[in-house]
Amino acid sequence: MSNSDSDWPSVVAHADMDAFYAAVEQMDNPELRGKPVLVGPPSGRGVVLTASYEARPYKVGSAMPMFKARKLCPEAVIVPPRFERYTEVSRTIMGVFADFSPRVEAISLDEAFIDLTGSEDLLGSPDTIGLSLKNAVREATGGLTVSVGISGTKYVAKVASDFQKPDGLTIVPPDEARAWLAPMPVSRLWGAGPVTQKKLQALGLHTIGDVAACGDDWLDEKLGAMGRRFNQLAQGQDPRVIEGRRGSKSVGSERTLAQDISDPEQIKFYLRRSAEQVGQRLRRKTRVAWGVQVKLKTSDFRSLTRQHQRERPTDVAEDIYNDGVMLLEKFDDPGPFRLVGLSAYDIEQSGEDLQGDLFSQGPMRRHDLEVAIDDLKERFGSNVLKRADDLARARQTPNLDFLGDEDKEGEQ
Ligand code: TTP
Ligand code: MG
Numbered sequence: 001m002s003n004s005d006s007d008w009p010s011v012v013a014h015a016d017m018d019a020f021y022a023a024v025e026q027m028d029n030p031e032l033r034g035k036p037v038l039v040g041p042p043s044g045r046g047v048v049l050t051a052s053y054e055a056r057p058y059k060v061g062s063a064m065p066m067f068k069a070r071k072l073c074p075e076a077v078i079v080p081p082r083f084e085r086y087t088e089v090s091r092t093i094m095g096v097f098a099d100f101s102p103r104v105e106a107i108s109l110d111e112a113f114i115d116l117t118g119s120e121d122l123l124g125s126p127d128t129i130g131l132s133l134k135n136a137v138r139e140a141t142g143g144l145t146v147s148v149g150i151s152g153t154k155y156v157a158k159v160a161s162d163f164q165k166p167d168g169l170t171i172v173p174p175d176e177a178r179a180w181l182a183p184m185p186v187s188r189l190w191g192a193g194p195v196t197q198k199k200l201q202a203l204g205l206h207t208i209g210d211v212a213a214c215g216d217d218w219l220d221e222k223l224g225a226m227g228r229r230f231n232q233l234a235q236g237q238d239p240r241v242i243e244g245r246r247g248s249k250s251v252g253s254e255r256t257l258a259q260d261i262s263d264p265e266q267i268k269f270y271l272r273r274s275a276e277q278v279g280q281r282l283r284r285k286t287r288v289a290w291g292v293q294v295k296l297k298t299s300d301f302r303s304l305t306r307q308h309q310r311e312r313p314t315d316v317a318e319d320i321y322n323d324g325v326m327l328l329e330k331f332d333d334p335g336p337f338r339l340v341g342l343s344a345y346d347i348e349q350s351g352e353d354l355q356g357d358l359f360s361q362g363p364m365r366r367h368d369l370e371v372a373i374d375d376l377k378e379r380f381g382s383n384v385l386k387r388a389d390d391l392a393r394a395r396q397t398p399n400l401d402f403l404g405d406e407d408k409e410g411e412q
Contacts (some may be wrong), residue, residue, distance in 0.1 A: 006173030010117045011126055012242065013150045014157035015097065015133060017110035018166035022052035024089050025079045027143050036076040040066050040332075047332055049081055053166050063330070083302055086110075089141055096136045100129065105242045108305075113154055115242040126150045130169045151177055153238035155190055177236030182209030189230050191290070191309050199223065200230075208234045226312050240346070251289070253277040254341025260299045262335030264328060267296070271324040274342035279317030280374055282344060283367075288313035289344030292323035296331060297339035306330040313348065316366045320344060 017023065021039040026032045036055030040048045044067040051060045051069070058073035070076065090109040097104045100123065103115035116129055123129045130148045137146045145167040149160025152174030159181065160170040172180050185207060186192055186200045203222055205211050211219070212234035219227030232238070253274035261267060271294065282289060293307040306327040314320065324342050 006175055008152060008174060010152050012152060012154055012157045013114040013116055013148055014161040015112055015146050015148050016161045018145045018147055019050055019052050020110035021050045021081060021086055023144050024086055026052060032077055036073055038069055038076045038078050039081050042078050042080055049332060092140050093137055096140045100133060103242050113242045126171050130171060134169060154240050155233050155238035156236050159188055178212060181234060181236060182207060184208045186211060189233055191311050193311055196311050250343045250345035251278050251281050252341060252343025254295060254339055256339045260336035260338050267328060267340055268325055270340040271342050272321050275321035275324055276317045278342060278344050279315055279320055279370060282315040283371060283374055286350050287347045288315045288350040290346035292320055293343045293345060294324050294327040295341035296337045298333060299336050299338050304331055304333055315350060316370055318366055
């Protein structure tokens with residue numbers, strides 16, 4: 001798409017490395033180049049972390065059980081992961097992004113938003129910047145490719161970076177965003193999981209264009225706050241700004257443990273406590289969060305994270321905890337872990353429409369209950385109410401006293 005005559009009030013890039021772990025393995029070991037490669041545990045157990053592009057026609061990919069992937073693609077070379085190496089390459093990539101803008105928001109090891117607004121005089125048009133970015137990553141890493149999307153909002157930039165993977169560059173001028181999104185399936189809407197997709201289909205909404213064409217009041221009536229948000233995204237609008245490290249909005253609680261743990265039940269115990277703190281802090285500020293992240297630090301100090309975009313925002317500890325438990329299953333590393341953390345991100349002021357929506361859906365009752373508990377805790381101290389299962393667990397695991405109990409805010 002050309003951007004010569006377009007107006008760019010803001011310029012947002014989303015960069016996502018291609019088949020990241022597999023590409024690093026192929027770069028470091030020339031024998032793997034051009035071959036289908038699966039990164040994951042060599043034994044049949046566990047899941048594929050990623051598949052090289054040569055393996056993808058066999059319909060194998062991230063999170064698939066390794067035994068299944070081996071069946072689908074028997075000629076694939078299986079390579080065990082080297083997380084330290086990926087972290088090292090990630091630092092190089094993030095360093096390159098930082099050369100282009102001081103406002104870089106890293107989303108994971110291989111993915112970031114880069115705010116390029118105002119860089120045109122220095123760096124050129126969005127097309128030129130996109131090419132420079134790709135070349136700079138290739139040079140700095142010794143040959144890795146990145147797919148880049150550039151538009152006026154985070155949402156459109158993200159959809160664009162995925163549009164021509166691998167080694168893609170897709171520029172969507174902001175005033176063309178709506179038309180560009182229109183033919184895409186509703187699964188491309190941020191936050192539309194399988195259940196929501198079905199709901200949208202049932203309403204006769206199959207493409208993003210269908211969603212853009214309905215009134216936001218109508219969508220609100222059908223889907224609540226989420227409907228309004230989808231309508232906004234479908235128009236190519238996304239109010240989220242790029243959060244540099246300093247301004248990044250999250251509320252988190254993490255604990256370094258006296259003794260490393262790997263039992264999921266024990267980890268859940270700490271997730272529950274963190275979820276309660278995070279929920280309470282959100283409610284105190286009348287904020288709600290769209291995202292939940294779990295962080296585990298292994299005994300050899302590797303920080304692992306998994307995050308989840310919710311279908312509707314929440315300030316309810318129970319929801320945050322349930323997301324945490326679901327995320328726990330997505331970690332491939334069995335531990336042991338020395339730190340357990342949980343945070344809520346993508347935070348916004350809880351609005352009137354949202355409250356109304358929650359009322360009709362039921363979670364509001366839970367919200368009210370938790371607000372009542374906040375009140376009791378404030379008046380009678382935080383130990384006044386404890387969950388029975390937490391008490392039982394605390395008795396079973398007396399040796400798990402906290403070394404540190406850190407509440408974090410601001411950084412993700
Ligand atoms: P992705 O960017 O989702 O995937 P990718 O870079 O391998 O491939 P694509 O070209 O489609 O972007 O994830 C980045 C890395 O994170 C990936 O190489 C491996 C790791 N990862 C996991 O460990 N587990 C997972 O479930 C996923 C999705 C990724
Ligand atoms: Mg990637």
